[in-house]
Amino acid sequence: MNKYNFQTYIDFGSSKIRMGVFDYELPKNNLYNQIECISNFHIEKLNLDTSKNLINKIIQASEKELDLHIKNITLMIDAPDVQSFDFSIKKNLDAKSSFFEDIKFLLQDARQLAQKNNDKKVIIHTIIEKIIVDEKIYNELPNDNIDYKSIALELKFIYISEIFYNTIIKHFKLIHIEVDSVLCSSYVKSLNYNQYFNEYNKKTFLDIGYRKSCVTVFDKEKLILFKTIPLGGNHITKDISKVLDIEFVEAEHIKQSLNKKEATFSDNSQEELFSNKLLSSSIKNNISLDLLKKVIHARIDEIFKLSFQNIKFEEILNKNDKSILVLTGEGSKILDKNSIYIENYSEFFNEINFFEENEETICTSGINFDKKNNNFEVKIIPKKIKKSGFFEKLFHIFN
Secondary structure, eight states: TTTTTTTEEEEEEEEEEEEEEEESSSSOOOOOEEOOOOOOOOOOGOOOHHHHHHHHHHHHHHHHHHOOOOOOEEEEOOOOOOEEEEEEEEEEEOOOHHHHHHHHHHHHHHHHHHHHTTTTEEEEEEEEEHHHHHHHSSSEEEEEEEOOSEEEEEEEEEEEEEHHHHHHHHHHHHTTTTEEEEEEHHHHHHHHHGGGGGTTTTTEEEEEEOOEEEEEETTTTTEEEEEEOOOOOOHHHHHHHHHTOHHHHHHHHHHOOOOOTTTTOOOTTSOOSOHHHHHHHHSSSTHHHHHHHHHHHHHHHHHHHHHHHEEEEEEESOTTEEEEEESSSSGGGGGGGGGGOOOOGTTSSSSSOOOOOOOOHHHHHHHHHSSSTTTEEEEOOOTTOOOOOOOHHHHHOOO
């Protein structure tokens, strides 16, 4: 691998660290690795000592296999407080000027104002929802220079805590790694997986992680909603452990076993909870299977309800839309192969689908985000990447 033609992506999750090294000229040389690592991303309890050693380990293993030295990365991460907010800005023109230059400076002003009003946050994504030129709405940038008297932009910003951002950057500097850019993992993944569901008009992705869950809703390829809640798969395991009075490790084993093909989890309390004899025999005799079912259903129901709370699907989806709910993330594996009954959540969706992820699909989402010219995204990208779209070139002004 030529050291000048590769880019490294690290997805720093709460339960796993995944790494992808991409060769721009010879994709067959791409390398993917992952390692389990429990990290606490809560600001008050932020402790990355364990992850520092494991990140070093996975980087050194990749360097040895590829015979190169990794100094720069693109970081994909879901901070505990990652959220989005909408922002509008308008400019009236008194004199003739360049349309594209005005768009550029309007974007600059919007970001500066948004950052000023959120001084303890770091904006990591800027998404253009609408461009309004003399009251005419454009969903993406017009190709040609046009005459106009006013321009308005409707934007969506995704941000994380400044404390968390600075801590993570310093964390990597301690192991001599420079972070070129930071991406919101849930958003970038759902944007990439979007391509696999082109037959649907409206696509909702629910990414159930270790300690948090994230909802992204797309109208075709355009993001229209982004939301996170502080609940994930770890909370399901804790509930099993606490209510059934068993060790956390045993509770996790039971939870993971639910998505095996032979294990079924019906909503009918009269039906057998497990058809997998090996799993049944591994559970202590004094544990009520019916109670286990109620514990898991209660937490899953809470995750779904809080994730979809205040989302007006009846307004987002019209009767002519073909819609799908896609479940991703480690915490969603409990829902695979119909192991958990979720029909109650199918009211607004024509289909519910589980998307199997791994280190390759996740890290590829990062490089596809940087490579593709997304008409809705204003990107800050590493200057070493040569090809860039219009918005990418515009936004170098913020570097």
